[in-house]
Amino acid sequence: MSLFIYNSLSRTKEKFESLHPGIVSMYVCGPTVYGHAHLGHAKSYVSFDVIVRWLRQSGYRVKYVQNITDVGHLTDDADEGEDKIMKQARLEKTDPMEIAQFYTRSFYEDMDKLEVLRPNIAPAATAHIPEQIALIARLMKTGHAYEVNGNVYFSVKSFEGYGKLSGRTDQEAHQSGIRVGIRSDKKDPSDFALWKKADEGHLMQWNSPWSTGYPGWHLECSAMSMKYLGETIDIHGGGMENKFPHHDCEIAQAEAVTGKPYVRFWMHNNMVTINGIKMGKSLKNSINLKELFKETDPLVIRFFVLQSHYRSQLDYSETAIKASKTGLEKLRETQRRLKEQPLGTGVFDIAPFQHRFTEAMDDDFNTPVAISVLFELSKAINAALDRTEALSEASRQDIEAFLDKAGRETLCILKQDDLSGDRDNRESVKKIDAVMTILLELRAEARKNKDFVLSDKIRDRLLETGIEIKDTREGASWSVQS
RNA sequence: GGCGAAGUGGCCGAGUGGUUAGGCAGAGGUCUGCAAAACCUUCUACAGCGGUUCGAGUCCGCUCUUCGCCUCCA
Numbered sequence: 001m002s003l004f005i006y007n008s009l010s011r012t013k014e015k016f017e018s019l020h021p022g023i024v025s026m027y028v029c030g031p032t033v034y035g036h037a038h039l040g041h042a043k044s045y046v047s048f049d050v051i052v053r054w055l056r057q058s059g060y061r062v063k064y065v066q067n068i069t070d071v072g073h074l075t076d077d078a079d080e081g082e083d084k085i086m087k088q089a090r091l092e093k094t095d096p097m098e099i100a101q102f103y104t105r106s107f108y109e110d111m112d113k114l115e116v117l118r119p120n121i122a123p124a125a126t127a128h129i130p131e132q133i134a135l136i137a138r139l140m141k142t143g144h145a146y147e148v149n150g151n152v153y154f155s156v157k158s159f160e161g162y163g164k165l166s167g168r169t170d171q172e173a174h175q176s177g178i179r180v181g182i183r184s185d186k187k188d189p190s191d192f193a194l195w196k197k198a199d200e201g202h203l204m205q206w207n208s209p210w211s212t213g214y215p216g217w218h219l220e221c222s223a224m225s226m227k228y229l230g231e232t233i234d235i236h237g238g239g240m241e242n243k244f245p246h247h248d249c250e251i252a253q254a255e256a257v258t259g260k261p262y263v264r265f266w267m268h269n270n271m272v273t274i275n276g277i278k279m280g281k282s283l284k285n286s287i288n289l290k291e292l293f294k295e296t297d298p299l300v301i302r303f304f305v306l307q308s309h310y311r312s313q314l315d316y317s318e319t320a321i322k323a324s325k326t327g328l329e330k331l332r333e334t335q336r337r338l339k340e341q342p343l344g345t346g347v348f349d350i351a352p353f354q355h356r357f358t359e360a361m362d363d364d365f366n367t368p369v370a371i372s373v374l375f376e377l378s379k380a381i382n383a384a385l386d387r388t389e390a391l392s393e394a395s396r397q398d399i400e401a402f403l404d405k406a407g408r409e410t411l412c413i414l415k416q417d418d419l420s421g422d423r424d425n426r427e428s429v430k431k432i433d434a435v436m437t438i439l440l441e442l443r444a445e446a447r448k449n450k451d452f453v454l455s456d457k458i459r460d461r462l463l464e465t466g467i468e469i470k471d472t473r474e475g476a477s478w479s480v481q482s
Numbered sequence: 483g484g485c486g487a488a489g490u491g492g493c494c495g496a497g498u499g500g501u502u503a504g505g506c507a508g509a510g511g512u513c514u515g516c517a518a519a520a521c522c523u524u525c526u527a528c529a530g531c532g533g534u535u536c537g538a539g540u541c542c543g544c545u546c547u548u549c550g551c552c553u554c555c556a
Contacts (some may be wrong), residue, residue, distance in 0.1 A: 011486095044556035052491035086552065131501095145508070167485050168552070217554080244485080270487085271550070280555055307505075308495060313488080313549075320494050323506035332506085333519070360496095368496050372504035382520055386513095452515060459517080470519050475518095 003058060003362045004312060005235075008243065008266040013364055014399055015421040018234050019264060024060045025229040026052065027263075029221060029238035029246070030122070033103035036087040037110045037287035039316060040239075040272045040279050046302050047269045047310035048237050049116040053410050054361050059108055065228050066223060068107075069101050070100035070126050073203060086203055100126070110289040113298040115412045121228050125220040129206045132215045132223045135253065136194045136208075144256040148185035150197030150211025159252045165266060166244035192249055194219055199314070218249035236263040242269055252302060269310040275426040276315065287316060296321060303328045303367070303413045306367040327375070328413060332481070334378040335403060335414055337385055340477055344390025350398045353377045357406050365443035367411065374407060381445075440469070440476045 003016040007288035018024045027046045031041055048066075072083030089096045110120070125132075136152055139145035140429060142156045154160045163169040181362045200206035205212050233256070236248060247266065254262035271286075272279045279286050292301060304324040308314045353373055360369035381399060384391055391399075407414035423458045439458060446454040466481045 020545065029556075032554080035538075038556085040556045042556085047556090163485090166551075169485095237556095240487085241551060241555060244551060245553095269556070272556080273549075278550065282555065304494095311487090312495080317494080317507080323494060326507095327505045328520090337520085366496075368505095369503075372496070375504055375523095379521085384524095386521060387518095447515080450515070456516075463518095468518075471514070471517085472519075473513085 004263050004364055006364045008268045009070050024055050024062045025233040025235055026062055026064050026235040027225040027286050028066045030067040030109055033100050037107050037289050043305045043314055044239055044269050045111055045116045046114055046305045051365050057410055064119045065121045067224055068104055068124045069121055070124050114302050123224045128224050131227050132219045133208050135223045138257045145194055147210050151185055152195035152243040153186050154194050154211050159256045163248050163254050165248050218246050222250045222253040231258040231260050233263055235265045237267040240268040270313045273313050273315050300325045300328055309368055316424045333377055335380050341385050343393050346384050346389040346391045348384055348395035350390055350402050354402055436478050
């Protein structure tokens, strides 16, 4: 069985094999840190998180680099507009570095809650100015870049194949730069900036051979990707909206210098929409994750994201989130039941589920199908547990091993124990366990005596605090609602 | 205008030629003191029109509609 990945460059699914056996080099465009993360970030980074996890499960050592863009890029391409991070710094009455640091921490905070694994390397653009300057110098030397008044531009005409990723190869046909041309130093409207001379009062600036200024938008990814992963990498991921111009520019910068393919597999994830319209900061319809987490378990959000394919748009609505919540709860309930119910003699064959799960994940990381396998498994487990012979020790272990691998390690939507954590926490869990056992005993007695007023009171009051009681054939069980 | 993606049942969301995706919601039943959960059964589909084929949601063409990119954006 082999892994197939949809390559945006070829627009087909291709069999994946890493350039160097056993090792995958992977770069994913990180956030620009000038605001809190929103649901769109969640979709993107949860998707790539599962991709990394699955590659690792498949036996690869994945070197995962995800940058932090902490140089403010302009809000506009017309050689004007404002640096976003500076703008935010002005609004918050502080300096750009604090803005960048603050929102970087905020970003990781949210990603941690979503169980997104940290990248192996998270390079910041501001920490790699020398590398970016060196890349520009190489481009100048090879005739792909030119300097005008302290600004350096990449000459698009000098690189054959510019736009091959987005399919936007006919530069004349999309003269979006016409309005730019009048006031810019560019020789060609399609050319893009590699280095910009800083205006008076621009807070983030560095010395370079051309001017005191700051790097262009697309440069950091090429420079840092090549620095940490080499001139040709296996996978480069990012949002679809970055295909053009960002990724096409990255390709141009890198390949113009190395003459080698920059990226073997381009992967692009789709947008989150609200009522069919893209969610975006500039559109002011974005759903802030910290706000969302107040109402909803982050893992429900993770589950919600994974219920659609990464290349599909995901439409957000409260009812959709609620459906995910109920669905995930069902899976967790099965997991709990499996652990708590007494053993029997029933034999369960996990292999078909395992097989289908792997098949789904190997097919361009088809998480919705993988999840559907878990639902079908859940149904089968419940049915088995309902039978008098229940499940044998060995079968239960098989299932738990699979759930652990598929549900926890790969998709990371099921946790070993929702309440487990640090040691102190575990101690308190034990105590709650003891208290709950007493309460359930009292309730069982009340029910035995047909004192349903009391038994219902116990159940209802516990429910008010978020603890749900369910009467099963083997007695009552309890769980904390998420 | 150019480039690209997509239109699936009440909602979300898979499916690149031939047997049920899956989830949520709805209906009926089993179980239960009641409830919840679980299990069983069940109703709504493939935008439209042509074409290819023994057979199409799935391929081809046209039409309509939606979305993304062409300004920063996951």
